[in-house]
Amino acid sequence: MGFGFVVARFGLFLQQFQIMQRGGAAEPYSYGLSLWFGTALIVAGVIMNLVAAWRHATIIRRLNEGREAPVHRPTLAIATCVFLALVGIGMAIYLVSVRESGKTGEGNKETIMEMTSGGQAGARPSAKGIVTAKSKYSVDESVERLKKALAAKGVTVFAVVDHSGEAAKVGMKMPATKLVIFGSPKGGTPLMLAAPSVAIDLPLKILIAEDAAGATWISYNSAEYLRERHGFPEELVGNIAVVGKFAEAAGA
Numbered sequence: 001m002g003f004g005f006v007v008a009r010f011g012l013f014l015q016q017f018q019i020m021q022r023g024g025a026a027e028p029y030s031y032g033l034s035l036w037f038g039t040a041l042i043v044a045g046v047i048m049n050l051v052a053a054w055r056h057a058t059i060i061r062r063l064n065e066g067r068e069a070p071v072h073r074p075t076l077a078i079a080t081c082v083f084l085a086l087v088g089i090g091m092a093i094y095l096v097s098v099r100e101s102g103k104t105g106e107g108n109k110e111t112i113m114e115m116t117s118g119g120q121a122g123a124r125p126s127a128k129g130i131v132t133a134k135s136k137y138s139v140d141e142s143v144e145r146l147k148k149a150l151a152a153k154g155v156t157v158f159a160v161v162d163h164s165g166e167a168a169k170v171g172m173k174m175p176a177t178k179l180v181i182f183g184s185p186k187g188g189t190p191l192m193l194a195a196p197s198v199a200i201d202l203p204l205k206i207l208i209a210e211d212a213a214g215a216t217w218i219s220y221n222s223a224e225y226l227r228e229r230h231g232f233p234e235e236l237v238g239n240i241a242v243v244g245k246f247a248e249a250a251g252a
Helices: 002-021 033-064 075-116 139-152 163-169 185-194 196-201 223-230 243-251
Strands: 130-135 156-162 177-183 204-210 216-221
Touching (some): 130 243, 139 156, 139 177, 139 216, 185 196, 204 243, 216 223
Antiparallel strands (some): 130 216, 156 177, 177 204
């Protein structure tokens, strides 16, 4: 009965573990079968207790009457062992399936991330929806590569904000940092019609910055993050998902 209780609570433990791993943001997998396995073991324990009590009472009564203890066939014991073995096999199969489904879930998550980031190699998402990847080029070279990729697709570059250059004008020094603002009314207008608040994040932006060690990093808001933030239909994600491809062209 105690083991059955542990098994029944095992599903809850797995759910809480999934929530902790995902920072509370993702829906955990369902592990409801552990409840049934645990319940089956508890019921088996209850039945065994009742049968044991009945047999004990029978033996004591016969001994008190001066008769011999009854001879019991092993049928019940064998049936109980077979039942427990079947439950154990079922639990083993179930736990293996849980492990495989966990791997599948992680694989799907990685696939979604790759699609959202445009398949950019080395891209890593943050909890705030920002995808960051290392560039092979300097900040200026990465900016020029990005502008060429945008021009090739007919995407308008609205501005290049030179944060480090503006800092130098006021006597302050910071690593090279530039923000490229770009977009296409054809792609952005349907988004703003579906969810007007998305205008605060449009046009699209790609940040290209140098860190203290001299490495160049490219960052942008993932399309899926913007969809979750503003709630526009999923079919419109493709209008801005290309941001990942442009980031890859700038740094790969």
